Structure formats: C-alpha cells, structure tokens
Amino acid sequence: MPFETESTYGPLLENALDAAFLTKPEGTILYANPAACTMFGYTLDEFRTLGRDAIVDPNDHSLVAALAQRRQTGKFSGILRFLRKDRSPLTVEISSAVFTDSTGELRTSIFARDITEREKAEKALRDSESLCRGIIDN
Secondary structure (H helix, E strand, O other): OOHHHHHHHHHHHHOOOOEEEEEOOOOOEEEEOHHHHHHHOOOHHHHHHHOHHHOEOOOOOHHHHHHHHHHHHOEEEEEEEEEOOOOOEEEEEEEEEEEEOOOOOEEEEEEEEEOHHHHHHHHHHHHHHHHHHHHHHO
C-alpha cells in the first residue's frame, strides 16, 4: 500500500469492527485486519501462509458460485460459511470486489461480518413460530 493510502486508510481498517482482507483473486491473503484475526483466530502471518482455503468451509457449495460471480462481474455480495482456526463454523455476510492496485496487479477487497448468532436467533424464532402455528391449528 502506498504511504499516502496507508496513512489515510490504515486507521480505518485497523479499527473496523468487521473483518477486512486484501487478497489476490486466487486466494492468497496479503492483509487481514485485527477484527479478521479475532474473528477467525489466526494471526496475520498465519493468514498469509495459509490463504483463503484455511477459512472457507469446503462443504459450502455456494462458494463456487460466489467466486464465479466475482470473476464475471468483479463483485460479490452474499452469505457464505467459513471455519475458524478451531474448525468451528461461522456464517459470514461478505462483500468482495476485484480491483487493480497502483502497481497494476489485480487485488481483491473483502469485508466480512459474522452473522452466526443472528442466524441462530432467526432459526429459533422460525421454529417457535412454527410450533405456535401448529398448536393454534390443532
């Protein structure tokens, strides 16, 4: 990152509550902010060594479609399943865009918000509504 960009936007990324990544489109992780390290349980050096494959859930078949959409349009926004370092799952709302950096290299920005607890609460509400509906219907 050029000095002017780093000094201007570095504090924004370092203090963001959501995970932020700078990657190469094929999955190499160049940067992960502190929120990403906390969310996934990896250090920045571990992210750089392991890359995207360490955190994506191989059973989430929507990842293939997400990557295809990003290749086609340059952008993706949606919900994907990921894995923490301890291999526990998390559901993430993600936005990603491909861009060309100042050196002419393709890069990807990725912002991710852990919505695991929200998903659990929504499922519990749906289950409760279904139970109540069944009781009323009978």
